[in-house]
Amino acid sequence: MIFVLPMPTSLLRWWRGSAAAGPVVTAATAAPAIDELYRERRLPLVRLAVLMVDDLPTAEDIVQDVFTRLYRRHGTGLDTVADPNAYLVSAVMNAARSALRRRRIARAYLPPRPDPAPAAEDEVLLGTGDREVIRALSRLTTRQRQVIVLRYWSGLSEREIAGTLRITAGTVKSTAHRALTLLRAQLGEK
């Protein structure tokens, strides 16, 4: 009787590495790519996610999930990704949108509860006018908020916003105009 045991993946990886030195060298040089990207872009992406979901733990989870998915899909080397930064921003925006959708569904089925009180540091760092603006932003739709954040915080052009959100430039323009009209109405009443 002959037992055919599949070779473990770690052994396969080791054998491949010892048999051919080329891919190993490439992988070794490309290995820090995602690590460096993670170290450089983690905080800005968390800030971007915070502007979307208003919740630091959720924002951290979103960014961590995005990087984990990126690693699983493309490995350590990001040669197949044309623009990793744009990819990450788009992924964070989509994940934030999914988180907001889940939160809205959960609020529809759970009894209402008071919103968590803002941290003391936020109260100190944010002035009264800034808090009003942030509160007015939270009343916008998810798409309008995405456009406003990408335009006025990330500094993206209309075409870049369209590419990131996978919508047309006309939709970006109309959405931004509608969002600014709503914000002006809310903030102008004060």
Add this chain to the structure above:
Amino acid sequence: MTETDLERRLRGALSARAAAVTGRDLRDEPALLRAARRSMPARWWLPPVAGLAVAAVSITAFALLRPADPAPAPPASPAWPVPPASPVLPTSPASPTSPARPMPGTTPTSSPDTTPTSSPDTTPAVTPPAPSRSSRAPSRSSSTAEPTPSASRPARILASTPR
């Protein structure tokens, strides 16, 4: 409020909100690759290998500890032929086979001439009772083989006592 003012307020508020999140507020930075690999079942081959090792150990132990010459199976029936059921009761003195019947299996190779049926005198433990009560009393050589005393014996003793 002009649009320029609104845009300036928007930029200022978003920058202030984003600046409120610093690197110290974040969780400890985990190694991304370690965190990603931890969620993947990297050692899926461990249970099958463990099962194969246990099976190999079991088979080896069985092969080593198995007796080399298996013992013959015991006979299905005793070697001593059991005589057909006798109509006489075993306690009856007329049946000489009952008191001194050897235990089956103790002498499986003995010939039939050593059986109590052929020579009842060779068994000292068995003393057949006297056939008649008028003669002398039976010798009490063995209490186990003594038959049950009859009911007329105490009556004879009572009759001989003067009163």
